[in-house]
Amino acid sequence: MTAATRTLTALRTGLLGSRANTLITVATLLLLYLVVPPLLRWAVLDATFTGDAGACSRDGACWAFVAAKLRFILFAFYPPDLQWRPSLVILLLAAILSASALPRFWGRPLLLAWPLTILACWLLMQGAFTSTPIPSNQWGGLPVTLFVWAVCFAAATPIAVLLALARRSTLGGLRTFSVLYIELMRGTPMVAILYVAMLILPMALPDGLSIDKMLRAIVMVTLFWAAYIAEVIRAGLQAIPNGQAEAATSLGLGYWKTQRLVILPQAFRVVIPGMVNLAIGFLLATSLLAVIGIFDLLNAARAAAADPKWLGFYNEAYIVVAVVYFVICFGASRYSQWLERRLAAGRRQAW
Amino acid sequence: MIVQKIFQRAVKATVAATFLATTMLSGTAHAGPTLDKINQRGTIKVGVGTTPGFFAPDSDGKWQGFFIDFGRALSIAVFGTPDKVEFTSSSPQQRLPALQSGEFDVLLSGVTVTATRAFKLGFHFGPTVFYDGQGILVRKDLGVTKAADLDGATIGAQSGTTGELNVADFFRKTGKNFTPVTIEDTGQFIDALESGRVDAITQDSSDLVGKRTQLKNPDDYVLLPERLSKEPLAPAIAGGDDRWLELVNWTVNATIQAEEWGITSANVDTFLDSDDPAIQRFLGEDPSFAQELGLDPKWAYNIIKTVGNYGEIYERNLKPLGWERGYNSLWTDGGLLYSPPFR
Numbered sequence: 001m002t003a004a005t006r007t008l009t010a011l012r013t014g015l016l017g018s019r020a021n022t023l024i025t026v027a028t029l030l031l032l033y034l035v036v037p038p039l040l041r042w043a044v045l046d047a048t049f050t051g052d053a054g055a056c057s058r059d060g061a062c063w064a065f066v067a068a069k070l071r072f073i074l075f076a077f078y079p080p081d082l083q084w085r086p087s088l089v090i091l092l093l094a095a096i097l098s099a100s101a102l103p104r105f106w107g108r109p110l111l112l113a114w115p116l117t118i119l120a121c122w123l124l125m126q127g128a129f130t131s132t133p134i135p136s137n138q139w140g141g142l143p144v145t146l147f148v149w150a151v152c153f154a155a156a157t158p159i160a161v162l163l164a165l166a167r168r169s170t171l172g173g174l175r176t177f178s179v180l181y182i183e184l185m186r187g188t189p190m191v192a193i194l195y196v197a198m199l200i201l202p203m204a205l206p207d208g209l210s211i212d213k214m215l216r217a218i219v220m221v222t223l224f225w226a227a228y229i230a231e232v233i234r235a236g237l238q239a240i241p242n243g244q245a246e247a248a249t250s251l252g253l254g255y256w257k258t259q260r261l262v263i264l265p266q267a268f269r270v271v272i273p274g275m276v277n278l279a280i281g282f283l284l285a286t287s288l289l290a291v292i293g294i295f296d297l298l299n300a301a302r303a304a305a306a307d308p309k310w311l312g313f314y315n316e317a318y319i320v321v322a323v324v325y326f327v328i329c330f331g332a333s334r335y336s337q338w339l340e341r342r343l344a345a346g347r348r349q350a351w
Numbered sequence: 352m353i354v355q356k357i358f359q360r361a362v363k364a365t366v367a368a369t370f371l372a373t374t375m376l377s378g379t380a381h382a383g384p385t386l387d388k389i390n391q392r393g394t395i396k397v398g399v400g401t402t403p404g405f406f407a408p409d410s411d412g413k414w415q416g417f418f419i420d421f422g423r424a425l426s427i428a429v430f431g432t433p434d435k436v437e438f439t440s441s442s443p444q445q446r447l448p449a450l451q452s453g454e455f456d457v458l459l460s461g462v463t464v465t466a467t468r469a470f471k472l473g474f475h476f477g478p479t480v481f482y483d484g485q486g487i488l489v490r491k492d493l494g495v496t497k498a499a500d501l502d503g504a505t506i507g508a509q510s511g512t513t514g515e516l517n518v519a520d521f522f523r524k525t526g527k528n529f530t531p532v533t534i535e536d537t538g539q540f541i542d543a544l545e546s547g548r549v550d551a552i553t554q555d556s557s558d559l560v561g562k563r564t565q566l567k568n569p570d571d572y573v574l575l576p577e578r579l580s581k582e583p584l585a586p587a588i589a590g591g592d593d594r595w596l597e598l599v600n601w602t603v604n605a606t607i608q609a610e611e612w613g614i615t616s617a618n619v620d621t622f623l624d625s626d627d628p629a630i631q632r633f634l635g636e637d638p639s640f641a642q643e644l645g646l647d648p649k650w651a652y653n654i655i656k657t658v659g660n661y662g663e664i665y666e667r668n669l670k671p672l673g674w675e676r677g678y679n680s681l682w683t684d685g686g687l688l689y690s691p692p693f694r
Contacts, residue, residue, distance in 0.1 A: 058566075058567040059567075068410050069410060071410070071412075072408060072410055072411075072412055075412070076408070076412055077408065077412040077413075078412065079412075080411055080412070135437065137437055137439050138412075140412075195445065195448075198445065198449065198452075198454065199445070199448050199449060199452045199454070200452075202452055202453065202454065203452055203453075213454075290442075291442055291444075291445060292445065293398075293439045293440045293441045293442070293445075293449075295440070299440075302401070303401050303407065303408050303440070304408070306401045306402065306403045306407040306408075307403070307407045307408065307409055307410065307415075308403045308404050308407065308415075308668075308671055308672055309409070309410075310410075311403050311561065311564050311565060311672075312561075312564070312565035
């Protein structure tokens with residue numbers, strides 16, 4: 001048998017091999033027949049690619065809207081002539097996230113690079129070294145989504161490690177605090193946390209001292225996410241047999257050295273898929289920032305379709321956003337699978 | 352002393368928390384004169400929404416709209432230039448607590464004036480800048496020109512809103528029949544109307560006008576003239592700063608008064624040598640009037656020159672969406688807009 005006939009046979013048994021398979025194949029084809037042609041007609045054949053809103057018919061997609069509004073959806077209110085700044089922020093964040101993803105870079109330099117990158121991003125967005133600073137209510141779009149996501153996740157992780165260790169600690173007070181904190185945070189919706197950042201925090205601060213709204217949101221979201229990450233890390237800690245800690249102690253290592261050199265590196269390997277899963281969920285949760293008036297990617301897209309000159313092209317706006325979210329999330333999930341395989345391979349070698 | 356201050360702050364925070372939980376607060380908690388903060392900061396913080404024509408960012412990320420222009424006018428009244436103002440979008444649920452907490456100096460987000468908001472929440476309202484109300488959008492082929500003619504129609508209303516109750520009240524009053532269809536999501540109104548599932552939809556007319564332009568054939572539908580509810584939209588500020596309130600009041604009044612006199616951004620300079628002493632006072636040719644009020648003599652001139660009078664603001668932002676002036680005409684044209692005298 002040639003390769004071609006083998007493939008054909010495989011296809012035939014796969015698609016039409018049994019009665020159930022045939023039924024599923026026919027149903028799928030029917031569904032595709034019903035969905036694909038109208039979608040194609042809307043998205044391509046009847047679509048308008050150039051011109052203004054007047055040129056767009058209501059029967060087809062108006063990709064001219066995307067051409068006109070892509071800048072606003074990606075960068076929102078940021079001054080157009082300084083657009084290289086948020087663009088650079090996106091690149092910086094993409095670079096640090098990629099570096100963090102590769103085990104080859106895991107180490108002390110990466111840990112130092114993180115705060116520096118965050119600081120650089122903040123200064124870039126703020127318009128440092130220009131004549132006019134850019135207040136954070138002019139930030140928006142993709143850089144805000146990525147920045148809040150990356151910063152909060154990065155800042156929450158060390159807090160989460162401490163919380164997870166505290167929850168397993170033998171010191172009663174510490175353990176109770178950790179349990180209370182985690183349960184309180186997990187029992188509160190993120191929207192309520194954002195309202196606290198927006199409304200209650202400014203009232204609790206001394207008069208005259210006002211903290212930037214974006215910063216307040218980042219602090220509260222960090223504290224909130226830390227509770228979730230702590231629980232994932234705790235699961236990793238519990239997966240490490242007691243013998244490891246006992247062996248470390250018998251070698252004369254103290255508590256912190258034991259955790260740092262023996263327990264945590266192993267625990268992190270276990271929890272990476274769980275952490276990536278959380279990270280994907282958190283990326284989508286950043287769209288809640290809209291409730292406190294921060295223009296994240298989704299909110300910017302929504303506002304783009306409210307311009308009287310380009311009224312009501314919500315489908316097109318949401319499709320752009322969906323594509324961006326999908327690319328990031330799909331990338332993250334493929335990465336997680338790759339990493340799992342790699343770490344598993346490493347483990348086989350070691351044992 | 353310090354302990355006392357911390358205690359006060361804790362009380363403030365608790366009060367805010369209570370407010371947040373119940374959206375109700377007896378008495379007013381004000382953070383001190385708003386105007387001082389505005390001058391110190393150098394900008395006015397304005398809370399807005401996102402409704403086409405009223406407030407929406409354009410492709411360059413600049414806010415445009417009916418309420419936005421009043422924000423720019425306020426900036427001129429305080430600072431002499433239209434750009435010392437920060438617009439921040441805020442959802443209907445959080446805008447009032449945000450105003451209370453001092454996040455905004457003024458809300459230009461289409462807040463309806465109500466007794467509860469004035470008495471219980473302690474907000475102050477400027478002059479009504481837009482008289483909105485619940486309207487009914489119908490298919491033209493029904494042949495109906497006024498709401499009282501609707502009989503046996505199927506009407507879509509958003510579930511859980513006062514709109515649903517108002518339309519039921521209205522039909523009880525007229526004694527006609529109708530079939531209510533509740534619609535959960537505001538995006539589904541257009542589909543329901545176009546697919547023929549309903550003959551008419553009812554919402555605040557500011558929403559309906561925007562929706563009408565999104566229909567496939569907007570000319571096949573008509574907004575009936577009646578309003579089933581009163582929704583006067585006015586600038587809202589927190590209590591405790593009378594001077595700020597007056598600035599908001601008279602900035603709006605200036606745009607209305609200018610329209611009454613026929614003063615526009617284009618012809619304002621020709622009025623500078625007007626013989627009318629009232630116009631001389633208004634435009635600052637007689638500076639003693641504004642000086643007595645503690646204002647820049649050119650404040651009204653600058654507002655009209657830069658932003659335009661009320662009619663111009665309306666034409667620029669709402670006319671392209673198909674808004675007729677209706678109630679929002681001058682009192683001399685049979686509308687409700689009336690500015691107290693500038694004297």
